[in-house]
Amino acid sequence: MFRCYDLVDGRVQSCPEGQLGIIQVYSAPTEEEKRYLVDQCGIDEHTLVSALDEDEISRVEYEHNHIAVILKRPRNFQVDRTMAFKVSSIGAFLFKDRIVVLQAEPMPLFEHGRMPLRGNTIQGVLLRLLHHSTHHFLQHLRIIRNISDEIENKIEFAVTNKSLVNMFSLLKSLTYYESATSANQLLLLKLKNDAGKIGFNEEELDFLDDITVENKQCDNLAGIYAGILTGMSDARVSVVSNNLAGIMKYLAVINIVFMPLTVITGLGGMSEFTMMTEGIWWPHAYSALVLVMVIVGYVTYLLVKQIGTNNSGRRR
Structure with missing residues (x-):
């Protein structure tokens, strides 16, 4: 899909x-658009493919008629069971009279509805992309x-792995984010040096x-x-285990209390009980x-409770 924009009074507006x-x-971009970018605009085919590759690192390259910049940005987050935050790449190709932007899927590139940002030149548009x-x-x-705080509150009473899986997904996402922002930091330093x-x-240098x-x-x-999620992982796993153990x-305890009662009800259901109580109104x-x-159930409960109290006192 192709769209073009212009700068009008410092704002990005559709043409x-x-x-x-x-x-x-x-x-x-379609195959036809890719061919146009390679054949007519002179964009290197490998660089074009890299701009659409989410695993590509941020970098800047200088060609004979343009400057190619690949930067990292987060993809739009969609609430689902995985709690995954993903990263994508964007390619910005600076020519003398225009800037060509490539992205693998349609996503907002500029902060609409805000005060005009600095950078009203082609080079400034690149900075706007980085700023956004x-x-x-x-x-x-x-x-x-x-989300991490919410998961932490749920784990306090959780006995399943759902919250832990979400936490590990967040940790994985943070690893990708840390790698992407580190790569963008190196890119920013390279742009400043050049x-x-x-x-x-x-x-624009101040920007x-x-x-x-x-x-x-x-x-x-x-x-x-x-680091916080990594450090708390073992503790939160222990919390879930303790909840399940509780x-x-x-x-x-319920099983122990009802075990002797099962024996008594079994005896009461036999014909011998009727014979033993033959002279008593049923x-x-x-x-x-x-x-x-x-009485037996209550006494059993008191005994189990007392044993549990004594064991707790010994551990202390």
Whole structure:
């Protein structure tokens, strides 16, 4: 899918139909569009494929008629059972009169509805892409933190693996995010070192410095959250095990209490019981049987409780 945009008063706006703007975006390009980009625009075919590969690292390359930049950004998060946050790649190709953007699937590239950002040149559009990617990472990290807190509260009473699986999915996502933000950080430093070659002006250099600081913060947060989840994994697994052990303990107590009662009810259901209580009115006989069952069950419960209390005192 092809769309083009222009900068109007500092804002990114769609171009009228049939008009080409300085920002040309190809989302999930067709084979025909790929051939056009390679044959007519002079984009290296390997670089084009790399721009659509989610496993590609961030980098900048200089060609004879354009500058190729590959950066990392998070994919749109969809709430499902996996709790997976994924990363994708974007290719930005800077020509003298336009910037061509490649992405594997349609995703927002600019922050609409906000105050105009700095960078109203072709080089500035690249910085806008990096700025939006960094803010997108920060937003997802906040979501991951909130989900992690929610999972932690659920694990306190959980006896299944569902919460633990979600936690491990978050940890896996944070690993990808940390790798992506680290790669973007190296890219930002490379762009700063080659600022004169790329053509950044003084205002765009300040913008680049701000993005570098925010991306570094994003990288640090991803590392901190990943470290916290890793450090708490064993503790949370133990919590689930303890919860399950507690439930098994109560089931064992119930089983112990009802075991002698089962023997008594078995005896009460036999014909011998009727013979033994032949001279007693049957409501009285069976009422006495129920009373004996209650007494035996209560005494058994007290004995089990006392044994549990003594064992707890010894462990202390």
